[in-house]
Amino acid sequence: MTGIAVLGSTNMDLVAYVAHAPKRGETVTGREFRTIPGGKGANQAVAAARAGGYVAMMGAVGSDAFGDQLRATLIASGVDTDLLRTADGPSGTAHIVVDDEGGNAIVVIPGANGTVTSLAPGDEALIATADLLLLQLELPLTAVLDGAEAARRHGVRTVLTPAPARPLPPELLSAIDLLIPNEHEAATLTGVTDPHKAAVELLSHVPEVVITLGAAGSLYASRDTGPFTVPARPIDAVDTTGAGDTFVGTLAVALGEGRPVEEALRWASTAAALCVQRPGASTSMPYRSEIDTAS
Template identity: 55%
Template sequence: MSLGRPRISVCGSINMDHVSYVRVAPGAGETVVGQGFHESVGGKGASQAVAAARAGGSVEIIGAVGDDTYGLLLRSSLMDAAVGTSGLRSIAGRTGMAHIVVDDQGENAVVVVPGANASMTGLTKVEEQRIALSDVFLTQLELPMTVVEAGLRAARGAGVKTVLTPAPVLTAPLTQTVLDYVDVLVPNIHEAEVLTGEPYPLKAAHALLDAVPEVVITLGADGCLHLDREGLPLWIPAFNVAAKDTSGARDTFVGAFTVARMAGRSVVPALRWASAAAAIAVQGQGATNAMPHRAEIDRLFAGTPRQRRPVD
């Protein structure tokens, strides 16, 4: 099946990422010598928007940058990635920043300074209308909870499908009032445990189904687990690749999965296609720099057999 071009609105954080690469991440009070450094578009909102656009979606982002040099650079970079920026506010002050350390295993540690992102406490009527015109709405928890809830509520009121990535999971309580507006919840294994108290992904997924109709738990190198109220749990293995930087993996997965599902693919090939996208992303460097385009995802997806089995 060929993929169409679904309309996707994303409300989320937009940061300038400062990424340092080290052999081993420093401990408290320790200084280490870096092996490399670069800057790139970051923030979970911008990352998911770029991932979805490169995967073939027609994407509009709702968020805020500062009136500094980084704000101008990020706006230009998003436009270059074919992300619509008419919903991107420019406010007096600093753009959001993220300081990221990536070790030789591809694992990362992140410090985020919200900057302009913290100004997003609600939505305008125009922004709500932009959400209402989309096929699916993506959001995360790096903006104030008031705007997260406002976006989800606007989408639900317009009959638009909603996808929530509950990260960072400890930002604010994720109430049932908010979850009532969510169609698909995409936590990682750590977030699933925090939300449910269950250390086992399958038990956590079943617990989350009490709150939302569909759950995808990302498991890093172990793949992902899908469960909804209609069928059996599905485990999709990850592609066997050598990871250099995992910082954009889940956002790549969410963007690609959303495009595939909204374009009409059934859940198993959509999950596998999204896993292929994430596998490509972790082999590069930077949250958005390494995100693949549709043709790249298609090549990896076509070259590896699809796999499916229930999780034990």
């Protein structure tokens, strides 16, 4: 079984469903509100666990009721939370508006995630035993860098989702094996809007890149292989929240199992397609049996 360590955020998603997202100064009436466990780190952990990986989560939840719910959700999905800290104060929250076309707009408030500024006792030992380490940018950058450097010391493959996008220091990029931005994040990182050109630019910093393209699929490029695109499945999206994290978590499992890259990308794309046909983030993520059946 693929061993995956996740160092990342854990949030409670506060989701409002509306016909269209409000413009500045506008008030709209929504049709539904839900609280759904999320956070990019926790989402990727849940996706990987449901896809069949052994997953352990590092990070922090708050000492509030949300913290208890977030931990319980991870455990229910089979994620090891022994190294998930509890910090005094509120848990992280994400305030999400989802429109009738399945698009979303998100405001993240870090809460307990902001207290994770470095690795805690036991974190490096966990990373050392993993096949892959999944990282995102919803924790302080110092912790992300600590995790990446620990993985590099122990020869563990590092996968970074650069979201929310920001300029990345060279010392972090030099410790990353696979970078997985979406097309907007790739443009922010490179200043190049064309995904193929952005991928070429990113390969000057990291060995492998996957740029997710939404309904257009994903673009893979490495220093050893020419770029190629894997198309997405044509589906009617209900809610795209969590689709990228589903893709990353599932892809990590497939790569850890040693599947060829194109096969792994297709399997992850299938998982993301299943995710967007359901509302919510962690609640919409498919199990391995569902992914295999749909593949």
